[in-house]
Amino acid sequence: MTARAPANLRDVGTMVVVGGGRTRVGALLRSDAPYDGDDLSILDAVPVRTVIDLRSEYEAVRRPYRWSPTVTVHRHSLYDAGDLSSLSPAMTLTELYRDMLTASRSRIALLPKLLGHGNATLIHCTAGKDRTGMAIGALLLLVGVDPTDVVRDYRATEDNMPAVLERAHDAEVIPSTLMRPEWVQAPDVAIDVLIDEVTRWPGGVRAWFLDHGASPDDLDSTIAWLTTREN
Template identity: 30%
Template sequence: MWLELEGAVNARDVGGIPTNDGAKIAPGRLLRSDNLQDLSPADVALLVNNMALDTVVDLRSPLEVAAEGPTPLTRLDHITHVNHSLLPEIGKDVTAEALLVRRRREEERYPDDPACAHYLGYVENRPDSIVAALRAIARASGTALVHCAAGKDRTGVVVAFALTVAGARREEIIRDYAATNERLPLILERLRSTPTYSGDIDSVPEDRHRPRAETMEAFLEQVDRRYGGVEGVLGRHGFGDDELEALYRKLRD
């Protein structure tokens, strides 16, 4: 369900997604979005009063957070904010050659699809952040919201993991990921309006930003083959059976 906000263009509730056992993901448990910096007072009221939001999981890097500044939600003491970047930490003295080597290694992970290769990098480089993000969702007493800059790549991966644990049908997880296409022109326009992202947006053709269903399908298949599935990734990095159950119940009960 799309959330029509004045200050975000890719916000939606994943509630209602069909599950493997014929049920559905519960509404009002997990929201996904693009950047929250521009939320209006009406947006904040909708999220807090109507949606019972109490936890925000920010997947952006510390540099992005510093550049964009705080969101209006940080002024509310009862909202828990956690920041778990999915990008590898880059030191100030990193060389151009080192960055090129890193980029080549990323491409080698899955040459057929650069976006899938990038997502596999999240799993390999920052499984700690994926685990921490899912832990925050499971522990939220009210509604949790996960976001990054565009709400499609980093957010797409964490939400896909959460929905998998909750037993959502894989084809529906892929469909939810690709739904961002409906808002892509608005997302790119919004990102172009800020110096933080404008250069990156126009450095590649617009079609490269498009979330393709085939990308998420390939990514989840590779997670199964390489790491023993979503639960295999999480289990190896400290997300125990009790936490899997808590996340399942959070999104289903």
């Protein structure tokens, strides 16, 4: 019998940074939610010391994962409607992302403060696509990853969604009656909602973070930790 494990877990290291360098391997990972009973031995080589859980309190309490005492877990709900229960079935994915961004700008801007500087950080929600996609996308833009590569990383989730939904169904965390086919896709137009606002902000990406509550020191330490310069 194959051990259970998150279906949308990946390291965002090795991505090219504009101006030179790459994102650091073993610094920032993204995933769907781990559940008790999962085998996370894949993380032993990193290892993760900070987890940022973007789910609502309701979601996190329903299906928790009991991390080791050596791991610092930040419950940082990014979007209270993320469990889908309060969303209109008529809402398009693009509309969902616009609503999510409006509701979570200051929460996204606080992410650099929560990262485990010097230690690997795992960011996850339930599926690892929408809230996680927006959080990871913003951080990648902050450190200088080209928007086309941010889109490429976001789109990579779509291939994992059948397995993610199977896990979520077994865990009874995503009501199948609420799911629209569009909501399990990862089209460019969805993540472009974030990319367009952040990159076109007066003063650029850094100014967007600062204007929504981030501190300069947190931004500087985040960029230093998440990137490595090539010789």
